Amino acid sequence: MSVKSAALAALASAYELNGLEAGPCVVRSARPEFGDLQCSDVMRLAKSAGKNPRLLAAEVAEAARSALFEDVSVAGPGFVNFRLADAVVAAEATAMLADPSLAAEKADPMRTVIDFGGPNVAKALHVGHLRSFVIGESLRRILLEIGHDVLSDIHLGDWGLQMGKLLLGAALAAGWRAGDLTSFINPLAFEAMTVEELGALYKSGNVACEDEALLALARILTTKLQDGDPLLTEAWARMRAISLASITDTTDILDAHFDLLQGESDAHAEVAPMLDDLMARGLARQSEGALVIDISGDGLPDNAPPLLLRKSDGAALYGTTDLATLRQRVRDIGARQIIYCTDDRQALHISSVFSAARRAGYAEGVELRHVTFGTVRGNDGKPFKTRDGSAASLTEMIDLALIKSSEKVADSQAAAVVGLGALKFADLSAPRRTGYVFDIDKMISSEGRTGPYLQYAYARICSILDKAEEAGITPAAETVSISHPSERAVLIECLWYPHSLSEAARHLEPFEIADRAYQVADAFSRFYTDCPVLKADDPSGRLTTCKLVARVIGKCLELLGIGTVRRM
Ligand SMILES: NC(=[NH2+])NCCC[C@H](N)C(=O)O
Structure with missing residues (x-):
């Protein structure tokens, strides 16, 4: 079960109870303060059924309530919002970690x-x-x-x-x-x-x-x-x-x-x-x-x-x-x-x-x-060219990325992984039809939506896990628990991975994976700022969270064809 299918199943029976025909649709909530998932088609259904949208939404919400959700509520003119129960988030995350494919939906x-x-x-x-x-x-x-x-x-x-x-x-x-x-x-x-x-x-x-x-x-x-x-x-x-x-x-x-x-x-x-x-x-x-x-x-x-x-x-x-x-x-x-x-x-x-x-x-x-x-553009907005004015040569672009990364990363093997990762992530981090501006300094930066940012995040989590192992505090059972809202937030980002994978395959769009990696890494950095891991009273839960995050980011980078290093 994915987070989305939980809400879909609940909605389906709520729809049936209310005699609604259209298949329910659920998206990720744009406003996490309202919930994790959202259904916005009740308003349209109410209109065609001549019902009051807020009342209908309230009835649907009532019928959709279950132990899976901490809350099912109505917002605005008739949005139904679902907030997953923490126990469900933790159980899903635990199951995902135990699954070699990270709960991927197979075709x-x-x-x-x-x-x-x-x-x-x-x-x-x-x-x-x-x-x-x-x-x-x-x-x-x-x-x-x-x-x-x-x-x-x-x-x-x-x-x-x-x-x-x-x-x-x-x-x-x-x-x-x-x-x-x-x-x-x-x-x-x-x-x-x-x-x-x-x-x-x-x-x-x-x-x-x-x-x-x-x-x-x-x-x-x-x-x-x-x-x-x-x-x-x-x-x-x-x-x-x-x-x-x-x-x-x-x-x-x-x-x-x-x-x-x-x-x-x-x-x-x-x-x-x-x-x-x-x-x-x-x-x-x-x-x-x-x-x-x-x-x-x-x-x-x-x-x-x-x-x-x-x-x-x-x-x-x-x-x-x-x-x-x-x-x-x-x-x-x-x-x-x-x-x-x-x-x-x-x-x-x-x-x-x-x-x-x-x-x-x-x-x-x-x-x-x-x-x-779409086209790769230079800073002037025109198709990216090499100095002599011809279409930019691929080997020159690779060389440029490698030179820049070797200025940042001392170890030559790691520098190659970082330089190529920067080049590739820049290419995959926007929907493919859009095209992008080739800006090597931005691509190679360790801040923002870049390959190096993700590779650093991955290496940092690996080093936490390595330190835990050296200190002998690796948890025996890999059970996820939620100790803080920031921990819940990063776990939710991880739980969206199977959905991103399905979407990436359906639309043949690697950007879905690039974006998932970034969202997970970004939520992880907030979690890591808010929550000590190795110094926590009982570090085992948080270490398990770190492990899942490393697995998801590592898998996303692998799917993007981007290499990782455990130490940078
Ligand atoms: N099956 C194909 N037509 N693949 C694309 C080939 C691209 C072609 N060689 C070109 O440079 O324009």
Whole structure:
């Protein structure tokens, strides 16, 4: 039973007694002085039943009274407020501490594929990738925590026109000016190449494509590669490997885990049979030499353009590989739920793919969800840039966080945990769609809603528990009791954890967890100011409270992908 379900159950019978039909709704009380939980829909029900709202609320409150609540009262025009009995709070907290999952509500396990990161071969990782890695990894952990069977896939951008441009850049660098391009592409030349050099090849190829004639050549290279030209394939494979190695260096630092390191290219074998299938069933149609599929619904604007599946030159597009990948994920991996985590500028693309998949019957009974996020801004309110004016590079952002944290934390291992924690918490501590301002000094501060604040809180509680152990006063039975209003307040914050977890999973919103961690830590600091723990007459109850708080904050940070240290 969670705190919320207690009130819901009580309300349900109170509703029945009063002949009210609508399912009761309960939220956390915004004013703790009135109670822990609140129901505000009696007023609306009274209106439609033509009753006096305060009187009806009083009747509901009367019927909802039980031993679970110290008080059920009516406030204002008809709010019903519940105040949990202290014994219930203590018993719930005790049960939560004894439960390895901290009373998490488990879901019906579903095979879930989560597609996040989406880095591209030969292109530097930037601030948008930071968000996708951090949010995606946290969602991966949250969905695993509630019991889903999760597979994460990095979905490397390794296939479309960008690969033709890269190959063109390589030929240009090798001195090509005219004639057969491929004779200027030597796969062995990529043997010892760094990612930076690779990036420079892509950039020069991309700039060269401002010239229509060269762009046409890049398209030819793209199609040749997609048709399996052996030389281009070998060159491409080497470049892909160099990029992937450098990308996984970064994801290792960020502690983002991928079960599958697949890319757009992995869908290639699927493309031709899929197009045949769509044509055979009359779903794909020719349009000006290209092959398209009409789409609608999925939040698409009316008369959305059809999704382009094959260009007139035969090349497959971004949407084609996404559709083919989706089909594979459902058919071969058995995905019942597929989650895409990209910035909000891809909303139209992803909706188009979802719509095409549904029309084609590739997503029967499969939940498709797009997790979007907003922009990281600089202090000027514009998208965050690095000094040279280009989109901020992810490695530079990581370095900046690590330099700042090493100025604060002497131990180098702890400094890395703090720096990365600061970076990640800043990314997760606002609802993901909002975006945020990148302010490294604020992120790294140990005050306010920051990663370091939570990591310090966690370390401080651990040190209390360690001291208790050294002094031999670790309680034998872990029973929570309430000795002070501040202790009750922090326990209530802990009891909301299962609800936050469910909400985070339901809305695919790690902010719910970040906020829970902060609320618990904040209430803990008030408790610790008001209540001596080790010096209490009988420290065992308060130590148990500390233990639960450490477990909840530790679990939240783990779900956010943020590391902890026991000593700072
Ligand atoms: N399945 C997907 N489309 N995932 C997102 C991929 C992002 C893409 N590589 C880009 O940089 O824009």
